[in-house]
Amino acid sequence: xxxxxxxxxxxxxxxxxxxxxxxxxxxxxxxxxxxxxxxxxxxxxxxxxxxxxxxxxxxxxxxxxxxxxxxxxxxxxxxxxxxxxxxxxxxxxxxxxxxxxxxxxxxxxxxxxxxxxxxxxxxxxxxxxxxxxxxxxxxxxxxxxxxxxxxxxxxxxxxxxxxxxxxxxxxxxxxxxxxxxxxxxxxxxxxxxxxxxxxxxxxxxxxxxxxxxxxxxxxxxxxxxxxxxxxxxxxxxxxxxxxxxxxxxxxxx
Numbered sequence: 001x002x003x004x005x006x007x008x009x010x011x012x013x014x015x016x017x018x019x020x021x022x023x024x025x026x027x028x029x030x031x032x033x034x035x036x037x038x039x040x041x042x043x044x045x046x047x048x049x050x051x052x053x054x055x056x057x058x059x060x061x062x063x064x065x066x067x068x069x070x071x072x073x074x075x076x077x078x079x080x081x082x083x084x085x086x087x088x089x090x091x092x093x094x095x096x097x098x099x100x101x102x103x104x105x106x107x108x109x110x111x112x113x114x115x116x117x118x119x120x121x122x123x124x125x126x127x128x129x130x131x132x133x134x135x136x137x138x139x140x141x142x143x144x145x146x147x148x149x150x151x152x153x154x155x156x157x158x159x160x161x162x163x164x165x166x167x168x169x170x171x172x173x174x175x176x177x178x179x180x181x182x183x184x185x186x187x188x189x190x191x192x193x194x195x196x197x198x199x200x201x202x203x204x205x206x207x208x209x210x211x212x213x214x215x216x217x218x219x220x221x222x223x224x225x226x227x228x229x230x231x232x233x234x235x236x237x238x239x240x241x242x243x244x245x246x247x248x249x250x251x252x253x
Contacts, residue, residue, distance in 0.1 A: 001145050001235055003028030007080040009072065010034055011063050011129055012090030014041035016198040017149070019048060020224030021087050021231050026052045028232065033076040033083075034058040036090070063090045063125030069132050082140040085235055086133040088126045088170075089149045094118050095159045115162045122166035126173060130188070134181055143185025147234050148174050150192040152248045167192075171244055178242025187241040189234040194248025197221040217250025 008025050012018040014036035025032045026049055034049075034056065036042045042058045049056045057079045061072040076083050094117055100108040130146050137144035153160050154167035174190040181188060195201060195212045201221065202209075213220060230247050234240060246252065 001085060001143075001238065003030040003232070003235065005029060005031075006084040007031045007076065007082060008033070008085040008087065009076050009083055009129075009133070010087045010089060011061065011072075011125070012036055012149075013058070014038045014045045016200070017193070017196060017224050017227055018087075018089040019045050020228040021089060022056070023049055024225070024228035024232055026050075026056060030085075031055040031080045032057075033072070033079065035061040035063075035072050037062050063088075063129055064120040066128055069125075069128045072129075073132050073136055077136070082142055083133065083136050083144065084142065085145045085147070086129060087147045087149070087231060088129045090125050090129075091122045091149065091166075092118060093160075093163060095163070096161075097159050098161050110161060118162035119166050122163065123169045123173075126170050130173060130177060134177065134184070134186055137186050138184050144187075145235050146177065146181075146186065146188040147231055148188070148190040150174070150190045150244060152192055152194045152246075152252055154192060155252065174244065175242050182241065187238070189240055189242070190244045191227070191230055191234060192244050192246050192248070193222065193227055194251040195221050196227055197223055215251050216248070220249070222247065222249055 008030050010018050010022045013022045013034035022032050022034050034045055039060050046058050059075045062068045094114045096110045096114050098110050099106050126148055133146050148170050150170040151167040153164045156164050171190055174188050177188040
């Protein structure tokens with residue numbers, strides 16, 4: 001699918017990877033609905049997209065709430081028309097060890113709230129967004145493409161039971177949907193980033209950031225723009241379906 005004159009939704013678009021992906025889509029001639037729960041940064045994100053006329057719009061959305069997701073697609077359709085592509089990028093971190101103990105005495109455990117909050121946004125949010133995207137695409141009869149953002153952490157990462165489980169689930173959704181939706185002309189792929197040089201990473205302690213750099217084979221972190229280019233490949237290459245694109249600088253070899 002070429003970007004020109006096609007309509008996209010990007011969740012988690014107020015900053016970082018979501019904003020970079022939105023800017024890439026707009027640069028390719030697409031129309032983009034930016035969705036995020038952060039209203040203030042969402043307004044700034046629209047401004048950061050530059051002078052693209054009426055090809056960009058935004059709406060607040062909590063992807064973990066079914067009615068919010070339905071309203072997001074209603075807004076996109078009323079603004080641009082049929083939705084042709086969706087990038088499910090919205091996600092949160094609530095890192096914690098499964099438990100902490102001193103000898104046989106357990107002092108702390110990951111709370112159910114900490115677990116559930118990440119599952120709600122990072123996994124259920126992808127399910128709700130992808131299901132609604134597929135529904136609208138089938139109804140409009142024009143096919144489409146869904147790109148889900150997973151993570152290198154899907155293979156497991158200390159302190160991230162919730163995040164790792166959610167991102168592994170995102171991959172399972174991706175491969176399942178690719179099989180189920182192909183008959184309707186809908187492709188589904190995922191991208192699994194390693195550490196990308198976003199504002200959050202830039203704010204880390206220098207020694208922690210350097211450890212991440214040292215863990216890559218290319219000797220640096222990825223940029224949001226590079227990741228956006230990789231997402232463009234997943235959208236435009238019509239032979240690519242049901243696959244996960246590793247994007248981690250060789251971190252997992």
